[in-house]
Amino acid sequence: MKKLQRDAIDKLSPYVPGKPVAEVQREYGIADIIKMASNENPLGASPRAVAAVKKAAEQIYFYPEGSCFELRKAMAEHLQMPAETLIFGNGSDELLLLISQVFLNPQDEVLQGDPKLTFVEYKAVTTIADATPVIVEMKDFAYDLSAMAEKITPKTKVVFITNPNNPTGTMITKTELDEFLGKIPEDVIVILDEAYYEYVGRADYPESVEYVKQGKNVIILRTFSKIYGLAGIRLGYGIAKKELIDLLEKARQPFNVNLLAQAAGIAALKDNKFVEESKQVNNEGKRWLGDAFEAMGISFVASEANFILFDVKIEARPVTEALMKEGIIVRCIGTGTTIRVTIGTMQQNRRFISALKKVLK
Numbered sequence: 001m002k003k004l005q006r007d008a009i010d011k012l013s014p015y016v017p018g019k020p021v022a023e024v025q026r027e028y029g030i031a032d033i034i035k036m037a038s039n040e041n042p043l044g045a046s047p048r049a050v051a052a053v054k055k056a057a058e059q060i061y062f063y064p065e066g067s068c069f070e071l072r073k074a075m076a077e078h079l080q081m082p083a084e085t086l087i088f089g090n091g092s093d094e095l096l097l098l099i100s101q102v103f104l105n106p107q108d109e110v111l112q113g114d115p116k117l118t119f120v121e122y123k124a125v126t127t128i129a130d131a132t133p134v135i136v137e138m139k140d141f142a143y144d145l146s147a148m149a150e151k152i153t154p155k156t157k158v159v160f161i162t163n164p165n166n167p168t169g170t171m172i173t174k175t176e177l178d179e180f181l182g183k184i185p186e187d188v189i190v191i192l193d194e195a196y197y198e199y200v201g202r203a204d205y206p207e208s209v210e211y212v213k214q215g216k217n218v219i220i221l222r223t224f225s226k227i228y229g230l231a232g233i234r235l236g237y238g239i240a241k242k243e244l245i246d247l248l249e250k251a252r253q254p255f256n257v258n259l260l261a262q263a264a265g266i267a268a269l270k271d272n273k274f275v276e277e278s279k280q281v282n283n284e285g286k287r288w289l290g291d292a293f294e295a296m297g298i299s300f301v302a303s304e305a306n307f308i309l310f311d312v313k314i315e316a317r318p319v320t321e322a323l324m325k326e327g328i329i330v331r332c333i334g335t336g337t338t339i340r341v342t343i344g345t346m347q348q349n350r351r352f353i354s355a356l357k358k359v360l361k
Helices: 007-011 021-028 047-059 069-079 091-103 121-128 145-150 174-181 209-213 242-251 259-268 272-296 316-325 346-360
Strands: 086-089 109-113 132-136 156-162 189-193 218-223 236-239 307-311 338-342
Touching: 007 121, 021 316, 047 259, 069 086, 069 259, 086 091, 086 242, 091 121, 091 156, 091 189, 091 218, 091 236, 091 242, 109 121, 121 132, 145 174, 209 218, 272 307, 272 346, 316 338, 316 346
Parallel strands: 109 132, 109 156, 156 189, 189 218
Antiparallel strands: 086 236, 218 236, 307 338
C-alpha cells in the first residue's frame, strides 16, 4: 500500500463527524435523542424544498442538468448577480476540493487559521494538493487578520477565511475585511467561507458580493445545509468573478449536483417564511442559552451563527460522553475544554441545559 499511495496521504486524517443518532441509541439504549452537534436546522428542512424533492423524485431516471441551469438562474436572481459568476457543488466541501485542484501547485503556501478553532477541511484540501498550510493562530477565538497579513510571502497562493467562523461563531467586520483585502497581492485568492452568513444580524457584516463586483480575486462559498435545512441533500455554491469561475468549471465533474438537490435549492430560495422563522428561533435560542450559561458561571464565545462554543474548564470529552447518556449529542471541539452546541428549539435548549447542569454537578 505504501508504494501505491501518494506521499501526501500520510499527512491526512479522516474527517471525524459527530456521532450519529442511531449509534448513540444503540450504545446507551436511549430512544429519545437530541442531536445538537452538527449545526443542522432544528426546524428541519424548508417545506417547499421537501415538496419539490418529492415531485422531482419521479424523474430520477434522468441525469441532472449538468450546468444547474434553472438553479443558476434562480440564484442569479436571488443574489442580483450575473449567472456566470456562480458555481454549484455537492456541498461547499466539494468546492473547497475543487479550489485546491485548480489553483494550488506543490509548495504553494495557503494561509488559514488554527484547525482546532476553524474548519479542518482547509488543511486537508491544502495537503491533498501537496501545498503547504501556513497556520495562523487565532486571537480571542477569532481570525487575527493582522497576523495573517504579515504571513504573506511570494509563495502565498490562497487564503481561507470563515465568516462567521466555525466552531467559534466570531465575525469579521466589513472594516476589518476591507483593510485586510487592501494588503493582499493581486496574485493571491481569498476564499470567504460564509456557510452561516444568513444568521448574522449585525450591520457591520461585510456584503462580500461587492468584492466580486469590484473584480477582486475573492471566492465566496455558501451552502443550503444550514438555514435551509438541506444538509442531507448536499448543495453548496460559490460566487466569484467570471474568470475564476471559468477555471473552476474546467475541473468540475459533470453532473456533480444531483437532480433532487437542484430541485430543492430552487424551491428553498423562495421559502422566505421558513428562513425568517429559522432566524427567529435561532436568535431567541441564542439569547436564552447565553443567559443560561451566564447563570451557571460558564464562559462562552458570543456567536453570530447557529451554535455556541462554551468552556467547561475541565476535560470536555467526558462531559460530552455523559451528555450522550442523557440523550444529548454535542461536539467536543476546540481547545480540549470547549464544547460546541447547536442552538435548538426552546424545548431542546431547555433539555440540554438541564442535562448539562446534572452532568457538571
